[in-house]
Amino acid sequence: MKILMHMCCAPCAVYPVESLQINGKEVDGLYYNPNIHPLEEFEKREENVEKLANDKGFNVYYYPDYEEDLWEALKDKDDKRCEMCYSKRLKKLFEVGKELGYDAVTTSLLVSPYQQHDVIKKLAEKYSKTYDLPFYYEDFRVGYREGQKKAKDYGLYCQRYCGCILSLKEKIKEITL
16 A cells, blocks of 8 residues: 655654554655744754655655745634644645545654644545545554654654744743743
8 A cells, every 4th residue: 555644744754654664555755834933944844854754765745835924824722723734734635645646645643642633534534535535544643752762863853843833932932931
């Protein structure tokens, strides 16, 4: 089975990629994260996805869309902010996966205990029907800590916030309290 995986960042992709490869799946990546703020952070994450891909022997498709203004317009954290972000990235994943003929798609977001799995799964199921392309769901959270440790061992950049400007502001506020 050939799977296209949306990759939010290299550390979150480590465990899912290795797990899928060990189980005989062919994995390629999609780096599409217009939510990442600031641009330097976006570029660091992109560079580290490339580093992981080179180390693990898979291809990555890069869509360097950077939509800082869209996220700056949001005023606070709520479920709609995250849902909008998931929806935008998952829709692109399904579009590219369908266009390139993948057997299924998935996302590295499923490794994080900090993401809203129910929302991700609901959106993915909707796009699966729309694009007639299976969504490969696996709860990768069991390997979150292992993946984070391996990311450090591999020398990958490990960020300290989800990615958007609001999550950055929340992290800064948390640190200064």
